[in-house]
Amino acid sequence: MIKNIISPIEAEIIEKLTVGTRVLISGVIYTARDAAHQRLSQALDRGDKLPFDLKGQTLYYMGPSPAREGMIIGSAGSTTSSRMDIYTPRLIAAGIRAMIGKGNRSQQVREAIKKHKAVYLATIGGAGALLHKCIKQVEVIAYEDLGAEAILRLTVESFPAIVANDIYEEDLFEQGKAKYQRGRK
Amino acid sequence: MREIETSSITQAVARLCQEANFVLGEDVLAALKQAQQTEESPLGREVLSQLIENAQIAEEERLPLCQDCGTAIVFLEIGQEIHITGGDLCAAVEEGVRQGYIQGYLRKSVVSQPFSARKNTKDNTPPVIHTEIVPGDRLKITVMPKGSGAENMSRLAMLKPSDGRQGIIDLVVRTVDEAGGNPCPPLIIGLGIGATGEKAMLLAKKALLRKVAEPNPDPEIAELEKEILSRVNDLGIGPLGFGGRTTALAVHAEVMPTHIASLPVAVNLQCHSARHQETIL
Known part of the structure; x- marks a missing residue:
């Protein structure tokens, strides 16, 4: 079954998003990858004003390729989420409710997801041309000097993902692996 | 002596950077389609079909297959009877990368001062260039845009001779296993066995240029490739790590003699977006 969900995701929806649930996300999401995470984290350290209110928002770990003429964005698939793990518990505590990326997360991130009722959604890494089609609006909102690593506000329509870590401490990658692994470890 | 102008090299590199980023090789597509037939996980099969669809969209719309357009790795096989005219060979290659990444709207992912400022060079230069002098009067240029998701999960181990064949299998x-879904499986696994540390890494990278699933001509090495592939696919990681029987499409091993005290083994992982294009001047 595929669930249509709106981002920012309402708190009550989070508890229905269990590992393995397929979702199509529509609404607003913010891009942030390595360098933007570092800057957001430094801004939190200093108590500076953040470039956008994190409360309830969704982060997409993505740095696109440039838009050709007549397009609003280039290829737009996810980067590896685990590089953000060091910053993520802090950002979840500061209000981030959902993250979209590829690959598994650390124990600390999984604990923060449970504690603050958040969700981690995995998307198809490397399918940048396909995911490009789900992006309907793009606006640079911060750190433009970072080029592909700037924070963008994206309006997306039916962006496909799958719940990978939920508030019930389940993990898509562990479950999937256990089901299909064979023979000696 | 045959002369090759650096300007034609620049032009070829610029074109190859773009073709490699827009067009997935027939061999990779065939391997993905084959995996669709054998994958047991329904979600895994769906991921594979989306990767095939992604390749169609990329080629039709001249969009990068993946937003990570990689570090540009350029292999030059230079015939010893060639004379390169018109300036610095490496500068000509670098200019080709610059033009290719700008003209093709490819993502520029290279940063200078890697442990401090990490400042984007804005044109994806410098490329990583590997040159080799070979017999003949031709210049073969291969461009491999290498994404960092998979590159980051690569490794070099200086095994002991006593670790032997089993030590190699266990290492891979x-x-x-530790990389899980991070390097964007299904993978192509490049192995460099023997020689010295740096040469093993280069062998592993060059092994990735072989046609997918074409075995090493040496039957003993081909047998090792086959066994490792089967062991890796028994891990259950599957397409994008969501679980399944297709963790790797192929294992390509290249082997060289080594020192009596050594058994270097390099593992270079390639994501499903296995991009490379070549031309001969």
């Missing part, structure tokens, strides 16, 4: 299985 452990490397792939």
Whole structure:
């Protein structure tokens, strides 16, 4: 079954998003990858004003390729989420409710997801041309000097993902692996 | 002596950077389609079909297959009877990368001062260039845009001679297992065995240029490739790590003699977006 969900995701929806649930996300999401995470984290350290209110928002770990003429964005698939793990518990505590990326997360991130009722959604890494089609609006909102690593506000329509870590401490990658692994470890 | 102008090299590199980023090789597509037939996980099969669809969209719309357009790795096989005219060969290659990444709207992902400022060079230069002098009067140029998701999960181990064949198998299985979904499986696993540390890494990278699933001509090495592939696919990691029987499409091993005290083994992982294009001048 595929669930249509709106981002920012309402708190009550989070508890229905269990590992393995397929979702199509529509609404607003913010891009942030390595360098933007570092800057957001430094801004939190200093108590500076953040470039956008994190409360309830969704982060997409993505740095696109440039838009050709007549397009609003280039290829737009996810980067590896685990590089953000060091910053993520802090950002979840500061209000981030959902993250979209590829690959598994650390124990600390999984604990923060449970504690603050958040969700981690995995998307198809490397399918940048396909995911490009789900992006309907793009606006640079911060750190433009970072080029592909700037924070963008994206309006997306039916962006496909799958719940990978939920508030019930389940993990898509562990479950999937256990089901299909064979023979000696 | 045959002369090749650097300007024609620049032009070829610029074109190859773009073709490699827009067009997935027939061999990779065939391997993905084959995996669709054998994958047991329904979600895994769906991921594979989306990767095939992604390749169609990329080629039709001249969009990068993946937003990570990689570090541009350029292999030059230079015939010893060629004379390169018109300036610095490496500068000509670098200019080709610059033009290719700008003209093709490819993502520029290279940063200078890697442990401090990490400032984007804005044109994806410098490329990583490997040159080799070979017999003949031709210049073969291969461009491989290498994404960092998979490159980051690569490794070099200086095994002991006593670790032997089993030590190699265990190392590769452990490397792939620890990487999980991060390097964007299904993978192509490049192995460099023997020689010295730096040469083993280069062998592993060059092994990735072989046609997918074409075995090493040496039957003993082909047997090792086959066994490792089977062991890796028994891990259950599957397409994008969501679980399944297709963790790798192929294992390509290249082997060289080594020192009596050594058994270097390099593992270079390649994501499903296995991009490379070549031309001969």
